[in-house]
Amino acid sequence: MPDVREKTSDGGHADELSKLSKSRESDWPAVLFFIHIHLLSLYGFWLLFFEVKWMTVLLLVALTSFATLGVNVGAHRLWAHRTYTASKELRFVLMLMQTLVGQGSIYHWVQYHRLHHSLFNTDLDPYDHRKGFLYSHILTRLRKLSPYQERLKDQIDMSDIEKDSIVMFQKNFYWLLYGVLFLLLPLNAPLEYWNxxxxxxxxxxGILRYALVLHAAWLIESGFCIWGLKQGEKNPPDSNLVFFVNRSYWPHYHYLYPRDYKSGEYGTYDSGCSTAFIRVWAALGLAKDLQTTESSTIHEAMANAVKTKKPLRTCLDEAIKVQRLPEDHYLRRG
Known part of the structure; x- marks a missing residue:
């Protein structure tokens, strides 16, 4: 599909895209659903501290962790961006873990996320970070895509996903898998095994876990507002946010080169559990073809961009094509 970002330099066309992006209707079933989920999760939070057994707490932590890993390492890094390839066994496990998120099938998650990347920094981006964290994280999920955004979504290349039998199996039987893995087994465990x-x-x-994993998954698109530096900005001493988060340009790098397996979902690079798991799987032979860049490659791309006046994204793609990584690069840090 055409890159909309290249067209917004024309002021008239940018105004047209802005109008198209605003023709989004409220999704009232989603509004009511998420209001109820968040209100009821407050009661679950109270029960967590005063009523539940410790085994239920451990189950909550385990299921939330598995679900978050499934969306981060599976739906995001493996299927949406192809940062590595995985064995059939690993893909099957990641599919089961992604189902625990309850955010729809891998197929539809990838389609929406690729739409987000293709429209990044434009008014048509459903999760436009320029409209603020509240919009990017929550408000946009309470509105339907505009008809024009729907057409753009339908143009997203999903041919690689359609060739993956495990993803298509989940897509075809999603609600059955959802009912068993997300609802039946987790809700039955505290009743059946520890009364x-x-x-x-x-x-x-049920409800508190769903709220937690939803917000963890939503941060993949909205986290840019938290961890990404604005153009020309450094860690601002006058912002209270500096005491809680480490802001950097790594989120910008992810949108320049989304195929780097080291790019974390929550503002990090080359650290965190997700990256560590991918390295372990590679060492065990379950994952291969881990994509990344060396610092020298980035420096070369930046120098070439200054010299040739080409977009940095183009220069980075050209430099990555000719780089030669050591076979054991995933065992090294940095």
Whole structure:
């Protein structure tokens, strides 16, 4: 599909795209659904501290961790950006873990995320970070895509995903898998194995868990507002945010070269559990073809961009094509 970002230099066309982006209707079922989920999760949060058994707490942590790993390492880094390739066994496990998120099938998640990348920094981006964190994280999910955005979404190349039998299996049987993996088994475990209450199962393992994993998954698109530096900005001493988060240009790098397996979802690079898991899987032979760049490659691309006046993204793509990485590069840090 054409890159909309290249067209917005024309002021008239930019105004047209802005109008198209605003023709989004409220999704009232989603509004009511998320209001209820968040209000009921508050009761689950209260139960977490005063009522539930410690085994239920451990189950909550485990399921939330598995789901977050499934969306970060599976849906995002493996399927959306092809930062590495995985064995059939690993892909099957990651598919099951992604189902625990309850955010739709891998196919549709990847389609929306690729749409986000293709429209990044334009008014048509459904998760436009320029409109602020509240919009990017929550408000946009309460509105339907505009008809024009729907057409752009349908133009996203999904041919690689359609060739993946495991992804298509999940897509075809998603609601069955969702019912068993997301609802039946997790809700039954506290009741069946350690005699916790129905309220604990429903409100902690059901609703509170869903709220937690949703926000963890939503941060993949909205986290740019938290961890990304604005153009010309450094860590600002006059912002209270500096005491809680480390802001950097790594989120910008992810949008320049999304195929780097080291790019973290939460503002990090070459660190975190997700990157560590990919390295372990590579060492075990379950993952291969890990994509990344060396610092010298980035420096070369930046110098070439200054010299030739080409876009940095183009120069980076050209430099990456000719770089030669050591076979064991995933065992090294930096």
């Amino acid at each position: 916790d209450s129905v309220l604990s199962a429903v409100f902690v393992i």
